[in-house]
Amino acid sequence: MSSSDSIDAATDIPDQPEHPSELDPAIADAVDGVTNRFGAEGLEQMIAYAEKSLDEARAALEELGD
Numbered sequence: 758m759s760s761s762d763s764i765d766a767a768t769d770i771p772d773q774p775e776h777p778s779e780l781d782p783a784i785a786d787a788v789d790g791v792t793n794r795f796g797a798e799g800l801e802q803m804i805a806y807a808e809k810s811l812d813e814a815r816a817a818l819e820e821l822g823d
Contacts, residue, residue, distance in 0.1 A: 788803070791803045
């Protein structure tokens, strides 16, 4: 995925609440843990997997909305 794909994908994000909540510590721990254990390459793999999971979750929500 190119950086322009990432930017395009970011525009598909649904509207966020006016006052976004803080980052859940479990999410920060997961990201930091992968980064510390696997470095940048592992973090890239985590992001790719997360993007795939996000697409699947959005598709499931859309299906439920129909």
